[in-house]
Amino acid sequence: MSIARWAADRPLSNHEQIVRTLGLEILTGVHAPAANLPPEPVLLSRFGISRTALREVLKTLSAKGLLISKTRVGTKVQDPLHWNYFDADVLAWLVSQGLDETLRKHLLEVRTALEPQAAALAAKRRTADDLGELRRCITAMADPHHDQHSFAQADLDFHVAVGSASGNPMMRSFAAVIEVALLASFSLTSPVDRPDLHTEVVAAHAAIVDAIEAGDAAAAAAAMRAVIQSGFDRV
Structure with missing residues (x-):
């Protein structure tokens, strides 16, 4: 079975589901480049997860080039120039659209x-x-x-x-x-x-x-x- 077929068939963990949801929202412009993500309390309430779990989600999206976090600035959406189009998830999300x-x-x-x-x-x-x-x-x-x-x-x-x-x-x-x-x-x-x-x-x-x-x-x-x-x- 191919990697893509295996990935499509297996169930996503809660972490992966949230990463995918926010990733798709970034790729489709719901959260525009240079814009801040919604405040932490809003995201915590929306997804019903702990601060630690949310930080792991944001860390994952940052590793894919979609987000950048700065002290006193917050978590911003990166310009598409910085997105990692060779990341399997990013590419899969793009293709899904x-x-x-x-x-x-x-x-x-x-x-x-x-x-x-x-x-x-x-x-x-x-x-x-x-x-x-x-x-x-x-x-x-x-x-x-x-x-x-x-x-x-x-x-x-x-x-x-x-x-x-x-x-x-x-x-x-x-x-x-x-x-x-x-x-x-x-x-x-x-x-x-x-x-x-x-x-x-x-x-x-x-x-x-x-x-x-x-x-x-x-x-x-x-x-x-x-x-x-x-x-x-x-x-």
């Missing part, structure tokens, strides 16, 4: 900057096991019985496998860090309702593996760029 055009474009730009390089490195460093995993991923993507979500998971598994084959653990971690956004994006662009498009998308991913197996870094990078752009354009 809908993968809008701006978020999709930002994701496209980050993926285009990193994933072609991962494919190029994989062409130089891949092992026999890496190639076996990449081919397994292609076979899984080609399964004609997918629904949107199962295809998205198979698509994600492929991109994680490319990161692993790059031999750079940071490349491997990239897909895991933004997993929830990738799953949402891949679900939007899933081709499973059109057999011809499904075949075309799988073939485009297979071209990445062919280039990696051939040791052609430039072709692997180009094939990855084409897959990323094509997915963006399908929405």
